[in-house]
Amino acid sequence: MTLAEILASLFPAGHDVVQDRGILLGSGPLKDGGHITVIGVADRTPLGIDDLVRLSGHVLKAVEAGGRDPILVLIDSDSQRMSKRDELLGLNEFLAHLAKCLLLADMQAHHTVGLLYGHSAAGAFIATAMSTRTLVALPGATPVVMDLPSMSKVTKLTIETLQEKAKSTPVFAPGLDNLAQTGAVLAIWDDKRSLADQLQTVLGEAAAGDRRDRLGKERKGRPKAADIAERVRELALHPA
Amino acid sequence: MTDQKTVTPFQRHTSSWYESSARDRVRLLLDAGSFREFIGPEAREMSPHLDLFDLPKQFDDGIVVGRGMLGGKPLFVAAQEGRFMGGAFGEVHGAKLTGLLRAARDTRPAIPVLILFDTGGVRLQEANAGELSISEIMRALVEARTAGAKVVGLIGGRSGCYGGGGLIAGTCSALAVSEHGRIAVSGPEVIETNRGIEEFDSKDKSLVWRTMGGRNRRLIGGADAFVDDTIEAFRAAALLLIERAPAFDLDMLKAEQARLTERLQRFGDCADAVDIWAREGIADARSVPGLSTEAFTAIADKAREPRYDAR
Incomplete structure (x- = not known):
């Protein structure tokens, strides 16, 4: 689906989401009469420091306004911008700041929903869609941590070997299904049905709190994370 | 770990943070004999994924939690071992830090957390699990801070603090960094x-240090304290930053x-770190990399007084 089609299906009654230099800012009405704040990245834009302050500023404004309006994060991005200037000026702080703003918003009753509709990678993915309470994706989305050719360079294994290994373990290979199996993606939406309906459903369902490690265990994508985290927590809270 | 009952100030003053292992950093940093590890190497909770790549595993998956x-007060501590796979975040490695931060979230009264970063980022052989663990750690960290826990990052290891590690560092309450x-x-x-x-010429080491190194991070406000490469200096900074x-x-x-x-408005058009430092009002900006810690700190405090309200 194109971005225009996605926005039309999410907001059949219209919206005020504006795209400017790859960044989406605005809001739209929900089916139940409520309102949702929208931020996003479009056209596979790499996420740099100038973009990040615009996104975080929009989130902070929504939190400051009070209320309980949810926040939708639409993502079709590249990775974080790889440049001397961005790193010189502290790109890690700008990415973390956006993530913190989204996490604060969610804790202050603004249910955050990420919708991955295209590409995303590495730090850009962590700071945006992955920092929401509920991450969903459209079929055909292509998240990656690192592409197979780069991974082949680092691991010194051929791409063919990596592809073969990817069949038996989803834990390192790029792609939506592999990532979903680790628990990062709650659900893959049906692009034939109204996105407005599916958004309304997910807003009513997903409870607060981070259950991604348990989901990854159920889906057999991350066998150990949930148990290790819980054991450490227990040991730390109840020292022998 | 061999938990020595005494740690002398001399040891803390003479031990290099950079040269020490994760375990030695923890042992020397904390009050003598006070450290208790959760799921230590004896538990042999190793990565379930490295066999697929015929890679050696480590009994603690490269992190100590x-x-x-510290100074007579209880805290939680996590230390990454930069010499095992570059301190990278894998499934078990990340889950140990997530669990520790969730404990900090649930502890009343709140106690601080120290994170001794030493990492190149996500472990590629388990990339999806590692990437997701970064996100889980950031959420748990924010929840711990919201519950009142101060989370202080200490950065001065051989692998630096890159990738997802940089994002977690940016989520901390305060950071101390060495050269x-x-x-x-x-x-x-x-x-x-x-x-x-x-x-970016990665072979140009002086470019790497002045762009990403501790001095530039202190001068632009990306870190709160610049410290000597000793255990004692990091200990003093940790005590100060927790306060x-x-x-x-x-x-x-x-x-x-x-x-x-x-920062964007003031330095957004600077082509190099030296331009930023000059605009910060440092007379001889080119001399910054060569200054002693003492001289640098004096200049840095004058140019940009540390503020503790905006991280």
């Missing part, structure tokens, strides 16, 4: 591979938004 005392502490997202080689040597670090709330995030916006 536990509880101890060797580099903080960034994309590493020099990654930028060069993707954008070309004209964008000073801000709470996590809307006011803090508004202050951070203003701080980062101001």
Whole structure:
């Protein structure tokens, strides 16, 4: 689906989401009469420091306004911008700041929903869609941590070997299904049905709190994370 | 770990943070004999994924987590071992830190957390699990801070603090960094591979240090304290930053938004770190990399007094 089609299906009654230099800012009405704040990245834009302050500023404004309006994060991005200037000026702080703003918003009753509709990678993915309470994706989305050719360079294994290994373990290979199996993606939406309906459903369902490690265990994508985290927590809270 | 009952001030003053292992950093940093590890190497909780790549595993998956005392007060501590797979975040490695931060979230009264970063970022052989663990750690960290825990990052290891490690560092309440502490997202080689040597020459070590190193991070406000490469210096900084670090709330995030916006306005057109330092009012900006810690700190405090309300 194109971005225009996605926005039309999410907001059949219209919206005020504006795209400017790859960044989406605005809001739209929900089916139940409520309102949702929208931020996003479009056209596979790499996420740099100038973009990040615009996104975080929009989130902070929504939190400051009070209320309980949810926040939708639409993502079709590249990775974080790889440049001397961005790193010189502290790109890690700008990415973390956006993530913190989204996490604060969610804790202050603004249910955050990420919708991955295209590409995303590495730090850009962590700071945006992955920092929401509920991450969903459209079929055909292509998240990656690192592409197979780069991974082949680092691991010194051929791409063919990596592809073969990817069949038996989803834990390192790029792609939506592999990532979903680790628990990062709650659900893959049906692009034939109204996105407005599916958004309304997910807003009513997903409870607060981070259950991604348990989901990854159920889906057999991350066998150990949930148990290790819980054991450490227990040991730390109840020292022998 | 062999928990020595005594640690002398002499040991703390003479031990290099950079040269020490994760276990030695923890042992020497905390009050003598106070550290208790959770799921230590004897539990042999190793990565379930490295066999697939015929790679050696480590009994603790490259991270030490536990509880101890600093200056007579209890805290949680996590330390990454930069010499095992570059301190990278894998499934088990990440889950240990997530669990520790969730404990900090649930502990009343709140106690601080120290994170001794030493990492190149996500472990590629288990990339999806590692990437997701970064996100889980950031959420647990923010929840711990919201519950009142101060989370202080200490950065001065051989692997620096890159990739997802840089994002977690940016989520902490306060950061102390040494000369060797580099903080960034994309590493020099990654930028060069993707954008070309004209964008970033990863072999130019002086460029790497002045762009991503501790001095520039202190001068632009990316870290709160610049310290000597000794255990004692990091210990003193940890004690100070636990006291000073801000709470996590809307006011803090508004202050951070203003701080980062101001940085873009003031330095957004600077081509090099030296240009930033000159604009900060440092007379001989080119001399900054060669200054002693003492001289540098004096200049840095004059140019940009540390603020503790916007991270």
